[in-house]
Amino acid sequence: MSVMTMVKAINNALDIKLNEDKSIVIYGEDVGVEGGVFRVTEGLQQKYGVDRVFDSPLAESGIVGTALGMAVSGLRPVVELQFEGFTFPAFNQILSNVSRMQNRSRGKYAVPLVIRFPYGGGVNALEHHSDSPEALFAHIPGLKVVIPSTPHDAKGLMISAIESNDPVIFMEPKRVYRAIKQEVSEEKFVLPLGKARVVQEGTDITVVAFGAMIRECQKAITMAREAGISVELIDLRSIYPIDRETVGNSVRKTGRMIVVAEAHESFSVGSELIAIANEEAFLYLEAPPRRVMGFDTIVPLAQGEKYYIISPDRIFYEIEKSVKF
Amino acid sequence: MSVMTMVKAINNALDIKLNEDKSIVIYGEDVGVEGGVFRVTEGLQQKYGVDRVFDSPLAESGIVGTALGMAVSGLRPVVELQFEGFTFPAFNQILSNVSRMQNRSRGKYAVPLVIRFPYGGGVNALEHHSDSPEALFAHIPGLKVVIPSTPHDAKGLMISAIESNDPVIFMEPKRVYRAIKQEVSEEKFVLPLGKARVVQEGTDITVVAFGAMIRECQKAITMAREAGISVELIDLRSIYPIDRETVGNSVRKTGRMIVVAEAHESFSVGSELIAIANEEAFLYLEAPPRRVMGFDTIVPLAQGEKYYIISPDRIFYEIEKSVKF
Amino acid sequence: MIQNDLPAIFRDFNPIEDKMLQVIDNEGNVVNEKLMPVLDDETVIEAYKQMLYERIADEMAVSYQRQGRMYTYTPNIGQEAIHIAAGMNIREEDWLVPAFREMGTLLAKGVTMKEMFLFYLGNEHGGSFKNVRHVLPIAISIGTQFHHATGIGYSVKYQKKDEVVYTFIGDGGTSEGDFSEGLNFAGVWQVPVVFTIQNNQYAISVPVKLQTNSINLAVKSVAFGIPGIKVDGNDFFAMYLAYKTASEYARAGKGAVLIEAFTYRRGAHTTSDDPSKYRGKDEETRWGLTDPLIRLQRYMQSKGIWNIDEEKLIEEYKSEIDAQFVEAENNKSYPWEDIFGHMYTDMPDELKRQKMEYEQFLSWKENRR
Amino acid sequence: MIQNDLPAIFRDFNPIEDKMLQVIDNEGNVVNEKLMPVLDDETVIEAYKQMLYERIADEMAVSYQRQGRMYTYTPNIGQEAIHIAAGMNIREEDWLVPAFREMGTLLAKGVTMKEMFLFYLGNEHGGSFKNVRHVLPIAISIGTQFHHATGIGYSVKYQKKDEVVYTFIGDGGTSEGDFSEGLNFAGVWQVPVVFTIQNNQYAISVPVKLQTNSINLAVKSVAFGIPGIKVDGNDFFAMYLAYKTASEYARAGKGAVLIEAFTYRRGAHTTSDDPSKYRGKDEETRWGLTDPLIRLQRYMQSKGIWNIDEEKLIEEYKSEIDAQFVEAENNKSYPWEDIFGHMYTDMPDELKRQKMEYEQFLSWKENRR
Amino acid sequence: ISESEDGAAVVGTMELAGEGSLLAASDEGSSETGRSDAGVRKVLATPVARAMAKEMGININEVPGSGPSGRVKKEDILNFKSPSAETSGRTDA
């Protein structure tokens, strides 16, 4: 075991896989000498050489499109897009080809490709550096979409993502990158894709969240406990496939649910979870499941971001409202 | 009045606006001499000249990106993207700039831009020609997303879209293009964006749909009537802003809702409408609101499409299930 | 930067000077003797036969579509020299990353007309090209294939394999960002990829001059530091030479090459297109004189190696192709489960649930009868 | 195709031959007398002052950031000659479509340091450039601005206005699809746009040679049929001449121009970047000798027109800039309603509802105290 | 405004792990822990039925459900005559 930030844990996962499988290559903007603008790939080029860990030209469509070419011809690329806001030049390659090649070729060409990038707000950034576009990827059939919330999960999920023969969108909550540390095994281990984690059991209400919002929810849960409310917290981990079983079980038990996420609330993961709660636990519902999410606005720059971002007291406010409903 | 297909009605709307406002220009792939692959812009280049109606190079990012430039400098472009599947090369321009320029410039640069394209299945097409990506656009704050279901609506909504100072994604159900005709006024008229239409009133269940699914729903409603079920049908018309008032009122009345749409069900307009039904009519719900939508699969080619596409009997099946719940 | 030891044709037909590589003229006369590729007569005859086969297959496909027996089809008429010249150079282990208008090259890789027909009859199994080695499905989203080819090129190089990647795009496709990005990556990575622009003068209805202001399309290679050459795409020998030179260059580890094949789309864009809307008959007639089959035929006749009973051959091809079409047409099996079965290598629970719910609906429907 | 009556510099400094336009050398000596733009002494001095102002403003911004008084900042150090040469050519009615590293040109258009500071203090009102005419906000999504500039160029042409559009990109940005697409549209449409590549040798940590294999960046213009020229970006006179020639060409209705300004990013990519990770001190020192301010200063000194008390000027600038910073820093007003207020020209009901619900939360929070 | 950090985040300020930001280690991954979901035993009811029961002062647990799996529907509440509800005699009805 060793104390790791999420940055370190992902770096460690990449290191383990690079070491064990020669078909893995890593590239993207500034991932080589620089080790990535967040240092997630630090030291890997030095260790594995420029053929396996390298800087690409500045073109996201190119990064993803060439990675698809590699993935159908014997390699297992893990590419970095520098920020969530710069995934969109690659959106056509992702939606039109990466997600579809397996189906289009009727299984002849699987696409073992991981597209990883930092996402989310709370770091006082410029525009395009604070967004949470998970719903856009989750709506695209053929992809898996994964979001870890802790160093441990990041490592186990990343190794699973790399070992998956299907393309995985791996979104890393940049706010968490260095904000928490955890003892993480240095050995290889995997966590299943598509399975949520019950972070904490409770009986009065289910809170579903993921990524950086898990910590905010935990703070709100402390407030709730003081108010005598027992909260069950679920960390979704996988956005697609979504773990409707775990969510359904929990809501059947508690009868209440709120979803906490940074993204714009309309047409979001929150919407999907409310649909799931209805489908799986309708007859147990004691209050309307609700979204505690970002507004349908551009995420503001630093001075305005505090209004946009979900605070623990706003989560508590919604928990209380639901329980008192 | 004159009998029009949807193609003709949109052509007529464009004609009226071109005639009345010199700042309007129309361009895209094959919209000039050819009049568009579906003939929506037929005759307009001849009438208004190559400076106002013209063929662009084959590059969707370029079409939308240049249109944004025009929109902030005095023109009101209406651009055509050839099929929904080819909107994605332009996704970055749409998400990163078109939807954001108004906010980024704090109102200095409004973006009076209409991006129109045919979408949806049921026409035995190749891949990328049968998709329904409305949820992807609707999740992007700063856009309006409009889908007509009839020639009359197409005309009125198109004129409103062009007159809107905000960017509008205008999705045209290609399956309906020539499939129905309607008496439509040749005069100018507008229909408000953001307002749904109650196509038919009913008391037992609310069916929410849009685009090509309206006709399929109407067929299912005939079946339901024979089974003694009274259905209220809502044509959403606007996906964003979504008309939660009309939906809420209806579901409060009927206690039941299904959403019928062609898109993949996960993270969809269906999910959003279920969330809205919960928020607006929770205490009136007698059965879980449900999605009758496409699977999370690639829309199959012609031979397999019949399994994917929503048929009237499948809608009826779900209506009955909900009412019997 | 491009290496100095470029093969002579890249220097002699520098696209900056807007030159075009040609070996035979419209009458089949050799106009550039020293560039004539060394091919034995059988090979030349074989090339003609393959071009003829593609032509016939195309014409039949168009007529099946007209008969309402097949969905929209994309004919190749006029571009056969390119496809067969590429096909005769591409080896089993080489990769083909097609756009959507190079049927002859697909056939050379072993794809059958039955598969092509199945695809245009709306069955994915036809378009998967599952039975041939190293062929990707056709790329409908224009331009995207350039990146795939470059990525495969990287794989090949990384794995030190002796493989070359062939990819195609249309003149219209050169406007897409991915065209430029793909060539740029290929230039930096020096991958063994032969890029072909089939400049058939139109993107649906849009002529090249509305597509770009560059003097020709081969010259775009300059922007990405790879050698480029403009070739008479209706001249089988010129195309053959270009592919031979380019693939040797690529296999020698020198990097990618861009070929502009200057040709003409003699047919409609697809069976639902009507070219008379946007181009004149005289233009079509003029280009008709450059038809690659006629030129090669004339060459063979003047060389005295034309020994083909063409009528008979055409009949043979027709019945063979028709048999394949009928087979494809009779393939009525499309199990509904198939639409769920290929989305992932292991089906996620969400899809299993959707499949199960659909099955419930199907049995409800069955019971209602 | 490009018209034949190209201004001489485009022929004499043809990027195909990898030539670079230069007027003065590192010592400030005129090396190309006949190209020396005709500028009176005051103008030259004014240019120097503006470059100095940008330099000082930059250094101060970096130090505010280091003091923890401002968020991440993107310095311009070393690239001032480009910005000020452009700034001296751009007229009030001309359009500026910036990337994110041309502060001097923004200042020339009338943007204030207070606004710049406000932006880097995390307030959108600073970045809107609302108070100046025909300036777009900075483009963070690299490459996208090329299309905006081309579209504005179309507007200008369509509306028959006498306006030129200036836009910028970095060397890294040339790899993005939108770079090529934008130039291609501009070529076909022949719009009055002056495109500048600021080739400062790096995209964050990635050197140009990993960005493209082309002999230089100006040569990319060939692919799109527009004239291109490589210019010493640290030579104010060369840049001035290039902009003057290009803008006259554009205004004459002849179309777009691509300028590669060959320069060096002397500072870090942003205040959170550490260049020592990826480049050596000696390289930095070598490029330091080409610094545009030093060169212009030497020129003025040798010409005997250097009459500036630089120390005093710097103090003046510093206190003026600091006053602007303090003003920006003291602007604490950011009403929460603002985040809803600019999304649409008329606020949709969905947003009104979200705003109202947030207000309810705020009052609950208020009441809890 | 903020602490800086050792990375090269191109923009923004990153929170750094400080006191109290050490998460407990997880042993998940090495052996998958199966979860049981016993204890879900609640009355099944549609939201409208719950709402009406509450409105009418009816303890929904006492209402026999007529729907599939004994779910309580709107009609069940309407048809339900509970002694407790009668005696409580709501005045605002």
Ligand SMILES: Cc1ncc(C[n+]2csc(CCOP(=O)(O)OP(=O)(O)O)c2C)c(N)n1
């Ligand atoms: C990204 C994208 N945009 C639009 C289309 C629609 N489309 C299909 S073929 C075509 C024209 C292609 O022209 P060209 O590249 O010259 O190839 P050709 O058809 O002439 O072989 C268009 C616009 C598409 N398939 N993909």
Ligand SMILES: Cc1ncc(C[n+]2csc(CCOP(=O)(O)OP(=O)(O)O)c2C)c(N)n1
């Ligand atoms: C589409 C996109 N991808 C990635 C980034 C992140 N990023 C910001 S600046 C930069 C490097 C830009 O290099 P260059 O174009 O040379 O401009 P310079 O910074 O040198 O002025 C990168 C990769 C971005 N802003 N936009």
Ligand SMILES: [Mg+2]
């Ligand atoms: Mg979505």
Ligand SMILES: [Mg+2]
């Ligand atoms: Mg073409």
Ligand SMILES: [Mg+2]
């Ligand atoms: Mg740079």
